[in-house]
Amino acid sequence: MVDIIGGIIKALQLILSGDPTLYGILFRSLFFSGIAVILATLWGTPIAMLLALRDFRGKTIVKTFFNSLIGIPTVVLGLTLFIIFSKGGPLGSLGLLYTPGAIILGEAVLVTPILISIATSAIEAVDPEIMNLSKTLGASESQASIAVLREALNGVLLSNIASFNRAIAELGVALLVGGNIAGLTDVLTTAISRYTARGELDLAIALGILLMIIVFGINMIVLTARKVKILFTWGRSPQ
Amino acid sequence: MTITAELKGVTKVFGDKLVLNDINLEIHEGETLALLGPNGSGKTTLLKILAFIENPTSGEVKFQGETVSVKNADKTRMQSTLVFQKTVLFNTSVYNNIVYGLKVRKIPKDVRDEEVKKALKLVKLEGFEKRPAKKLSGGEQQRVAIARALVLKTALLLLDEPTANLDPKNAVMLEEAIAAVNREMKTTIVMATHNMFQAKTLPYRIALMSDGKITEVDTPAEIFGALSKNLASFAAVDNTFTGTAKVTSSGTTIVDIGNGVQVEAAVQRQGVTSIFVNPQDIIVSKSAVASSARNVFGGRIVEIFDLGPLVKLRVDIGKSFIVQITKRSFNEMQFNLGSRVFLAFKASAVQVV
Numbered sequence: 001m002v003d004i005i006g007g008i009i010k011a012l013q014l015i016l017s018g019d020p021t022l023y024g025i026l027f028r029s030l031f032f033s034g035i036a037v038i039l040a041t042l043w044g045t046p047i048a049m050l051l052a053l054r055d056f057r058g059k060t061i062v063k064t065f066f067n068s069l070i071g072i073p074t075v076v077l078g079l080t081l082f083i084i085f086s087k088g089g090p091l092g093s094l095g096l097l098y099t100p101g102a103i104i105l106g107e108a109v110l111v112t113p114i115l116i117s118i119a120t121s122a123i124e125a126v127d128p129e130i131m132n133l134s135k136t137l138g139a140s141e142s143q144a145s146i147a148v149l150r151e152a153l154n155g156v157l158l159s160n161i162a163s164f165n166r167a168i169a170e171l172g173v174a175l176l177v178g179g180n181i182a183g184l185t186d187v188l189t190t191a192i193s194r195y196t197a198r199g200e201l202d203l204a205i206a207l208g209i210l211l212m213i214i215v216f217g218i219n220m221i222v223l224t225a226r227k228v229k230i231l232f233t234w235g236r237s238p239q
Numbered sequence: 240m241t242i243t244a245e246l247k248g249v250t251k252v253f254g255d256k257l258v259l260n261d262i263n264l265e266i267h268e269g270e271t272l273a274l275l276g277p278n279g280s281g282k283t284t285l286l287k288i289l290a291f292i293e294n295p296t297s298g299e300v301k302f303q304g305e306t307v308s309v310k311n312a313d314k315t316r317m318q319s320t321l322v323f324q325k326t327v328l329f330n331t332s333v334y335n336n337i338v339y340g341l342k343v344r345k346i347p348k349d350v351r352d353e354e355v356k357k358a359l360k361l362v363k364l365e366g367f368e369k370r371p372a373k374k375l376s377g378g379e380q381q382r383v384a385i386a387r388a389l390v391l392k393t394a395l396l397l398l399d400e401p402t403a404n405l406d407p408k409n410a411v412m413l414e415e416a417i418a419a420v421n422r423e424m425k426t427t428i429v430m431a432t433h434n435m436f437q438a439k440t441l442p443y444r445i446a447l448m449s450d451g452k453i454t455e456v457d458t459p460a461e462i463f464g465a466l467s468k469n470l471a472s473f474a475a476v477d478n479t480f481t482g483t484a485k486v487t488s489s490g491t492t493i494v495d496i497g498n499g500v501q502v503e504a505a506v507q508r509q510g511v512t513s514i515f516v517n518p519q520d521i522i523v524s525k526s527a528v529a530s531s532a533r534n535v536f537g538g539r540i541v542e543i544f545d546l547g548p549l550v551k552l553r554v555d556i557g558k559s560f561i562v563q564i565t566k567r568s569f570n571e572m573q574f575n576l577g578s579r580v581f582l583a584f585k586a587s588a589v590q591v592v
Contacts, residue, residue, distance in 0.1 A: 127327055129323060129325070129327040130327060130329070132287075132292045132321075132323075132327075133323070133327045133329075134339070135292050135316060136290045136292055136316065136319075136320050136321045137320060137339050137340035137343060137387065137388075137391065138316055138317045138320070138340045138343040138344055138391065139339075139343050140313050141313075143343060147329065147339075150329075151329065151330055
């Protein structure tokens with residue numbers, strides 16, 4: 001029988017002792033997911049603004065498309081990206097397969113639909129007159145769009161956080177395009193799966209605890225910030 | 240006379256609705272022009288076109304001599320700003336709200352801070368800089384919106400029903416601030432209103448609007464003095480009635496406005512006369528109270544409009560009258576749809592136009 005209690009105690013010892021393998025994996029997870037969210041924000045936010053503020057043909061179809069993609073199984077996306085990145089695939093020449101770059105790109109693609117969907121709803125919820133207000137106060141079209149985005153700041157931040165949570169907790173993409181190479185492309189989820197398979201339960205449990213701390217910790221920060229209304233206003237008043 | 244802005248044959252169509260129909264209007268530098276008309280007459284759309292945030296369907300808009308369209312309006316917009324009827328605020332501090340346009344204009348920070356201070360003083364909100372704008376009362380919010388426009392010192396200031404949702408105290412304060420800006424900074428003002436009283440006291444000229452057309456443009460004295468047909472047909476303006484007037488033996492005038500309703504006015508008039516009673520000048524009570532008011536009518540509440548701190552009641556006394564009271568009185572009096580009420584107003588509150 002598996003020694004669960006012993007495993008948990010050893011896991012806690014590993015966490016408290018600052019085990020380098022453990023924290024290397026943790027750092028990679030945070031780094032890959034963080035960069036992935038930044039990338040997704042860079043290309044997702046303008047798309048969300050376009051979807052929320054402009055009227056064009058097929059807008060509903062585009063929105064439905066992104067909404068449906070939120071639930072895409074990560075293994076399916078991982079497999080698709082594997083084919084694209086592998087030798088002979090469309091982007092095979094980049095040599096990205098089994099590199100951190102592949103994981104970051106893959107996770108960025110994975111979280112893009114969730115980011116776009118949440119950000120679009122947030123921008124749509126802003127009073128439509130904010131655009132006209134900014135303009136009549138002298139703003140150009142792009143300055144007015146930024147003013148609208150600022151009004152939607154809460155929702156946009158929420159979209160980033162939801163994306164980060166999805167990225168750090170997913171397994172399929174990191175496993176298939178990252179290859180789970182120890183010390184290079186292994187992240188919290190893939191490492192948990194590897195150590196579990198090998199029977200090194202203490203390491204797996206320790207990683208699991210860290211992952212839960214991150215996911216819960218982020219949500220706690222969001223909730224607390226909402227309570228004290230840090231997120232509810234933008235900018236600062238003069239001192 | 241210098242022309243600040245000019246509309247030539249301006250038409251605006253939304254869907255299949257003709258909102259503005261061949262508008263021709265010159266706005267003179269330094270004047271206060273009131274657009275007076277009932278709701279839905281096209282005032283807001285006209286203001287949005289003058290603010291260059293709405294493009295006319297056809298026609299030409301000139302600003303300081305140059306033809307402008309929304310596409311090349313970025314520079315012109317700096318000189319023409321609109322205060323919306325419904326207060327729109329950025330979700331941030333009062334300071335950040337007011338400073339927005341100055342930042343867009345790249346005004347240095349020390350000048351910005353000084354200007355914001357001055358603007359807040361003008362609307363009597365000194366020291367409100369750090370307050371979250373959306374936490375203020377309705378009247379204060381509207382004053383922030385006005386300050387945000389005033390601070391820009393544009394050549395043209397457009398106001399859409401600036402006092403419509405304000406209690407009388409705030410309304411008077413704003414009217415004074417608007418008049419002061421026009422007087423001291425020579426700002427040209429175009430103001431939409433359906434409040435005849437406001438149109439009578441503030442502007443140099445009045446443009447009467449109905450159904451997307453400007454039917455008359457003249458001075459208040461001309462418009463109100465020479466019993467304008469257009470004005471008299473303003474059925475949609477609150478408490479405007481036309482009837483036959485007779486001078487009484489006591490020197491007042493009784494105007495029969497139909498359905499058995501006879502209103503007593505303090506001035507002498509004979510024949511066809513239009514009258515207007517300000518909704519704020521009418522006292523509403525649950526029973527007929529003895530008072531000095533010459534006009535007392537019983538009726539029923541047929542409509543209730545919630546305006547935030549204020550409530551408007553439509554009371555049918557044979558003719559439909561609009562009464563404006565505070566939310567607090569409304570709650571204390573426990574009025575409901577269908578409640579039997581009495582309206583009272585003094586003969587001197589009846590304005591003969």
